[in-house]
Amino acid sequence: MKNKWKILIVDDDLSISRSYQKYLESEGYSVFTANDGREGYIAIEKESPDLVLLDINMPVKTGLELLEDLNKTFNKKDIPLIIMLTAYGDLDAAVKATNLGAYDFLSKPVPLEKLRAAVERALETLTLKERIAHFVEPDSTPFKDTIIGRDSLMIDIYKTIGTLKGNKATVLVTGESGTGKEMVARAIHENTVPEEPFIAINCAAVPENLIESELMGYVKGAFTGAATNREGKLEAVKGGTLVLDEISEMPYEFQTKLLRVIQEKDFYPIGATEKKRFHGRIVALTNKNLKELAENGKFREDLFYRLNVITISVPPLRDHIGDLEMLTLHFIKKANLMMNTSIQSITKEALDFLSTHSWPGNIRELENTILRASIKAKDKILTRDSFVFLIPEKKEQNDPKEKQNVCEFFNTPDKLLPLRDVEKNYIEFVLKQTNWHKGKTAELLGITRPTLDKRIEEYDLRKDD
Ligand SMILES: Nc1ncnc2c1ncn2[C@@H]1O[C@H](COP(=O)(O)OP(=O)(O)OP(=O)(O)O)[C@@H](O)[C@H]1O
Numbered sequence: 001m002k003n004k005w006k007i008l009i010v011d012d013d014l015s016i017s018r019s020y021q022k023y024l025e026s027e028g029y030s031v032f033t034a035n036d037g038r039e040g041y042i043a044i045e046k047e048s049p050d051l052v053l054l055d056i057n058m059p060v061k062t063g064l065e066l067l068e069d070l071n072k073t074f075n076k077k078d079i080p081l082i083i084m085l086t087a088y089g090d091l092d093a094a095v096k097a098t099n100l101g102a103y104d105f106l107s108k109p110v111p112l113e114k115l116r117a118a119v120e121r122a123l124e125t126l127t128l129k130e131r132i133a134h135f136v137e138p139d140s141t142p143f144k145d146t147i148i149g150r151d152s153l154m155i156d157i158y159k160t161i162g163t164l165k166g167n168k169a170t171v172l173v174t175g176e177s178g179t180g181k182e183m184v185a186r187a188i189h190e191n192t193v194p195e196e197p198f199i200a201i202n203c204a205a206v207p208e209n210l211i212e213s214e215l216m217g218y219v220k221g222a223f224t225g226a227a228t229n230r231e232g233k234l235e236a237v238k239g240g241t242l243v244l245d246e247i248s249e250m251p252y253e254f255q256t257k258l259l260r261v262i263q264e265k266d267f268y269p270i271g272a273t274e275k276k277r278f279h280g281r282i283v284a285l286t287n288k289n290l291k292e293l294a295e296n297g298k299f300r301e302d303l304f305y306r307l308n309v310i311t312i313s314v315p316p317l318r319d320h321i322g323d324l325e326m327l328t329l330h331f332i333k334k335a336n337l338m339m340n341t342s343i344q345s346i347t348k349e350a351l352d353f354l355s356t357h358s359w360p361g362n363i364r365e366l367e368n369t370i371l372r373a374s375i376k377a378k379d380k381i382l383t384r385d386s387f388v389f390l391i392p393e394k395k396e397q398n399d400p401k402e403k404q405n406v407c408e409f410f411n412t413p414d415k416l417l418p419l420r421d422v423e424k425n426y427i428e429f430v431l432k433q434t435n436w437h438k439g440k441t442a443e444l445l446g447i448t449r450p451t452l453d454k455r456i457e458e459y460d461l462r463k464d465d
Pocket residue numbers: 146147148149175176177178179180181182183184287327330363364367
């Protein structure tokens with residue numbers, strides 16, 4: 001842990017800062033230096049040190065002035081720990097520094113042994129502070145297997161589900177693999193007719209010649225081997241929800257019969273002369289583009305239009321990446337329950353890393369990733385290192401489409417923009433790209449969170465603009 005701590009020494013006396021640097025580096029810390037208050041401020045913004053050894057008397061900007069600046073421009077929790085280096089007789093300054101939040105004082109010249117002890121003591125407190133500032137914990141409510149997500153795209157889905165109560169309208173749920181289509185189908189059921197049966201069949205898994213008997217059922221003697229009457233799913237589901245997963249794989253011939261069920265709300269079991277009524281709701285799921293399949297004659301067009309009355313498009317995870325934290329905490333709880341792990345928290349750094357992944361396998365991939373990391377974790381905390389098996393990507397930089405968008409800000413030949421406007425526009429652009437994920441935005445822009453916060457305030461940037 002120790003060699004992860006970053007220490008900044010701000011002192012105009014180079015021989016002093018060199019000797020401290022050398023010594024602390026030999027103790028395993030990562031140490032860098034600045035010559036005065038102004039350089040110190042820049043270094044704090046750029047490097048986010050954990051601890052700053054700050055001289056008071058310096059040219060250009062004094063230690064106290066730097067401390068004042070930090071208090072004005074940084075969020076309190078982002079200000080590093082400060083140990084002031086005071087010369088004899090600096091009592092006045094020491095009082096001021098305390099008021100500005102300095103953690104400790106050392107009188108110059110500081111014996112190296114004393115320096116080490118002070119640094120260790122300070123960083124110990126920081127371990128505690130770090131736990132609060134840099135970790136996120138799941139809440140203590142018991143795990144419940146429901147849809148998670150607060151992104152507006154998810155809210156739209158909840159709203160649509162809300163309109164389904166009291167009717168039996170057919171619903172088509174589309175979305176890439178692993179986005180949560182089945183989850184949505186369950187939510188429809190739970191929010192409309194939870195007391196009725198919920199039946200799901202996967203059209204790709206039922207052999208083509210059996211799909212009709214599976215859904216419609218048959219009467220005794222309808223074919224060789226039909227020794228008794230058998231109820232199909234359309235009947236068994238009663239007033240409940242019948243999910244037809246992978247609807248694109250439904251045999252073409254049978255699609256006409258399904259169309260009839262949807263239109264007429266009745267059906268004939270195989271071999272029967274009397275119709276039966278269908279009382280339930282059909283929810284069809286697909287990760288294919290049904291419209292395209294219909295246009296190419298691979299799916300019946302009339303059935304497509306019948307299914308496509310109420311459509312719910314479940315977004316890929318990359319389009320609601322702001323939900324990643326909530327989902328991750330949810331899956332940590334799930335792992336603790338199902339896999340008997342005992343993960344208590346995850347670092348923000350790890351969450352930031354997960355947010356930069358493009359998640360081609362969507363929420364299922366995220367779930368599996370969290371389960372895998374939880375099982376392998378030696379500690380009760382998931383850190384960036386828990387996810388080494390996830391290969392980092394640099395999609396932002398490589399995506400030519402995005403590059404083109406970025407260029408729009410500079411490609412204004414008839415009106416050249418002031419640098420300030422370019423900066424404002426660009427920060428706004430990156431915020432939008434990351435769905436206002438500030439950690440990720442700061443990382444992409446190569447600035448610290450406090451600097452980003454400062455710019456957001458300065459340019460009056462708002463999420464909804
Ligand atoms: N919004 C969500 N909140 C919580 N868990 C989710 C959410 N969406 C998906 N999951 C979880 O992710 C996994 C995959 O979801 P689901 O099976 O619904 O995806 P799918 O779209 O049907 O995928 P496929 O097309 O591959 O069948 C499940 O374990 C589910 O519990």
